[in-house]
Amino acid sequence: xxxxxxxxxxxxxxxxxxxxxxxxxxxxxxxxxxxxxxxxxxxxxxxxxxxxxxxxxxxxxxxxxxxxxxxxxxxxxxxxxxxxxxxxxxxxxxxxxxxxxxxxxxxxxxxxxxxxxxxxxxxxxxxxxxxxxxxxxxxxxxxxxxxxxxxxxxxxxxxxxxxxxxxxxxxxxxxxxxxxxxx
Numbered sequence: 776x777x778x779x780x781x782x783x784x785x786x787x788x789x790x791x792x793x794x795x796x797x798x799x800x801x802x803x804x805x806x807x808x809x810x811x812x813x814x815x816x817x818x819x820x821x822x823x824x825x826x827x828x829x830x831x832x833x834x835x836x837x838x839x840x841x842x843x844x845x846x847x848x849x850x851x852x853x854x855x856x857x858x859x860x861x862x863x864x865x866x867x868x869x870x871x872x873x874x875x876x877x878x879x880x881x882x883x884x885x886x887x888x889x890x891x892x893x894x895x896x897x898x899x900x901x902x903x904x905x906x907x908x909x910x911x912x913x914x915x916x917x918x919x920x921x922x923x924x925x926x927x928x929x930x931x932x933x934x935x936x937x938x939x940x941x942x943x944x945x946x947x948x949x950x951x952x953x954x955x956x957x958x
Contacts, residue, residue, distance in 0.1 A: 780804075782835050782870075790874040796929060805830045808844065810927050814883040818914035822847070822922030823929065826882070827857070828874070838868030841877065846921035848914050850891045850900035860895045861885050 783804050791797045796810040809826045813819030825844040831837040841864055843857035851860040859865075863872070863881050872881075894900035903910040 779832070779834055779836065783830050786835065786873045786875075787830075790878065793875060793878075795878055798928075808928075809878060810929055811878060811882060813918065813922070814886055817887050818911040819847075819886045819918060819922075822918035823924045823927040824922055825927040826878075828877075835870040835873070838864050839874065839877065841882070845926045846917055848896070848899055848917040849886065850889045850894040850896055850903055851885060853895040854899075858895060859885065860893060862893075 787797070787799075787804050787807070790809070798808040798810075800806050800808075806827075806829050809828055811824045811826045813822035813824075824847060827840075827842045827844055829840040831840070841859045841861070843852055843859070845857075846854065847857070848854070852858070853860075859882075861881060864877065889900075889903060891900035891903045899910065899913075902913065
């Protein structure tokens with residue numbers, strides 16, 4: 776790559792061309808949000824999170840800063856700040872990785888295979904070690920309470936049902952108007 780800024784631009788564009796919804800802030804290539812869905816066949820399935828991504832000046836040589844905006848119950852995510860403790864992002868980052876890797880590989884792996892021996896949320900880690908069933912139940916409760924599409928700032932199902940309601944309202948209001956003009 777000719778420069779970190781070109782690489783940052785290319786990686787962000789590559790991420791935007793995937794199925795992920797990317798929301799830039801003031802057209803910034805350094806700070807943006809990505810809508811992330813919990814992996815299938817996990818306790819996080821059905822959850823939707825808004826992920827804050829900050830790319831440092833030295834990206835891709837320096838790792839991005841990743842954090843959950845809405846709450847998630849996970850041993851390797853700080854409950855208050857949403858900061859993520861993930862070795863591949865924090866310690867073993869390589870310029871060979873890009874933003875798509877973060878969302879298609881690293882974050883799904885983090886949710887599928889939590890590491891309770893290196894926690895940011897020690898309560899979640901202790902519960903996971905002590906009682907996996909109870910841990911999974913709390914994860915699901917957090918998903919239902921804090922990780923609905925509207926909690927992440929999106930509501931795609933709502934839009935499509937609104938569109939259907941609007942179509943139905945339009946046809947019924949046409950009939951109403953026709954009915955009112957007859958007498």
